[in-house]
Amino acid sequence: MAEQSGKAFDFKLFQRLISYTNPYRLTFYFVGLSAILLSVVTVLRPYILQITIDESIIPKDNDLLFYYIALMFGILMLEVIFQFLFIFFANWLGQQVVRDLRINLFGHMIAFKKQYYDQSAVGRLVTRAVSDIETISSIFSQGLFMIISDLLKMLVIMGFMLYQSWELALIVFSILPLILYATRVFQKKMKSAFEEVRTQVSNLNSFVQERITGMKIVQLFTREETEYQRFKSINEKHRKAWVKTVWYNSIFFPIAEMSSSITIGLIVWFGGLQAAQGDGLSLGIVIAFIELAQMLFRPLRQIADKFNTLQMGMVAANRVFKILDTESRIINDGTKIIEALKGDIRFENVRFSYVKDEEVLKGVSFKVKHGETVAIVGATGAGKSTIINLLSRFYEIDGGSIYIDQVDITKINLKSLRDNIALVLQDVFLFADTILNNITLYNPEISEEDVIAAAKQIGIHDFIMTLPSGYHYNVKERGAMLSSGQRQLISFLRAYVSDPGILVLDEATSSIDSHSEQLIQDATNKITQGRTSIVIAHRLATIRKADTIIVMDQGKIVEQGSHDELLTIDQGYYKNLYDVQFATVLE
Known part of the structure; x- marks a missing residue:
């Protein structure tokens, strides 16, 4: 105009x-x-x-x-x-x-x-x-x-x-x-x-x-x-x-x-x-x-x-x-509705840049099979979180293709795609509302009984009940009434009750206490059973049981394999990173 x-x-x-x-x-x-x-x-x-x-x-x-x-x-x-x-x-x-x-x-x-x-x-x-x-x-x-x-x-x-x-x-x-x-x-x-x-x-x-x-x-x-x-x-x-x-x-x-x-x-x-x-x-x-x-x-x-x-x-x-008049929306012309998601993921030569001519991902290709847990590691700025943003179509890729269950994600209805992906971020955002509403996000298909049952399975029901009004406790703006660990647990429960086909944990345990981390680890073991899971982490001790570990550096995949396989690579990126963290723990 x-x-x-x-x-x-x-x-x-x-x-x-x-x-x-x-x-x-x-x-x-x-x-x-x-x-x-x-x-x-x-x-x-x-x-x-x-x-x-x-x-x-x-x-x-x-x-x-x-x-x-x-x-x-x-x-x-x-x-x-x-x-x-x-x-x-x-x-x-x-x-x-x-x-x-x-x-x-x-x-x-x-x-x-x-x-x-x-x-x-x-x-x-x-x-x-x-x-x-x-x-x-x-x-x-x-x-x-x-x-x-x-x-x-x-x-x-x-x-x-x-x-x-x-x-x-x-x-x-x-x-x-x-x-x-x-x-x-x-x-x-x-x-x-x-x-x-x-x-x-x-x-x-x-x-x-x-x-x-x-x-x-x-x-x-x-x-x-x-x-x-x-x-x-x-x-x-x-x-x-x-x-x-x-x-x-x-x-x-x-x-x-x-x-x-x-x-x-x-x-x-x-x-x-x-x-x-x-x-x-x-x-x-x-x-x-x-x-x-x-x-x-x-x-x-x-x-x-x-x-x-x-x-x-x-x-x-x-x-x-x-x-x-601003046209800045993801084109949602996909007609495919996901009825029963298996969770097979495939990236083929994916290229992406937030700023033109400054690529963040430089031809990334990998596969994740149904039910596998895949971990992505690398230095800050390597492109780990970008992969998650592209999988959920928060951004449009510059080149290549992304497939879920052999279907290009651009062919999948956007709501159907995101309904099947649950994301837990390091920086948890909670609305100035009750714990219950922050978990269900007013989804009429998720009842309070469902939330309570899920919380008991994860092991955080007792923590919630110690708060005034329990599940109806108002956490205030951005969850200011809760600690970072407590906010992370609420975020994890929010992802859990949605029963996702694909679970993504983006640095989900990097800023919480040991007790909360153990709760999330226990819950992760339950929720990842039979589900495709992608875990992004700096703390390598949390991903040793992953089926596959993808190591990224400057927008490229430099190593890929299991924890044990990657440790056998002499002077490998993952081995060096693991040795540094292990030495730090010993000190």
């Missing part, structure tokens, strides 16, 4: 946004009708005031005066009713659009490739999904319909002015070009200013979100003062962006107010002389024109203010639609 920075208003973007009101067309038209009725009723007040002065106050007709007062009260009540209907349904429509747009955005975001999130700041995405979309709602509640209502009021007022007195109307209209020009300049300046505001809001959100998440590192390395100063700098840019909008407002509104005052002075001067000389203008018309002029200029000022709201909403919409 094209940028709109060079335009005062992007009609294509606006048209796209309005399309979200299609399911609510009846309400949309009703709000428009309310705006029309409101503009007609509003202009009746100065007209009733005019005839009240000319036909009852000046002639001193008390009976007629009371009649006009009652009539004016009735018109005021009608205006209040139409105003209520207009404001309520305009806001209701805005919230409906926001709901639908946010659902659409979130549904689009959860299908993105993992690579998209690798390159995108979490704080910015949160800003798009929350505050930016909320800003869009103001287009309907305070922007679009308010502007339409004000424009209709101005047209009705201008027509009524010409009908009543073309001389006074020309006086009023002569000031309009100044107001219109100032409004146009104001709109362009505010458009640029609000884009800068939204940018700084995103930067601020991103910075705060990351520092709060990583507060332990900030405090551990005593970076409080450094991060505080960086925050002050970012916050200052945010302040300056807002001050720019205040500066433009402080220039425009005094100009608009001064123009209104000059217009009223000219009406009093010219109309008063005409009325005093009896040249066709009555006192009621002069007073009515004073109110009409204020009613005409007030919407102009409000339109400028509402246009600010509209511009902010359009800038926010532009940012949201950029995400909606």
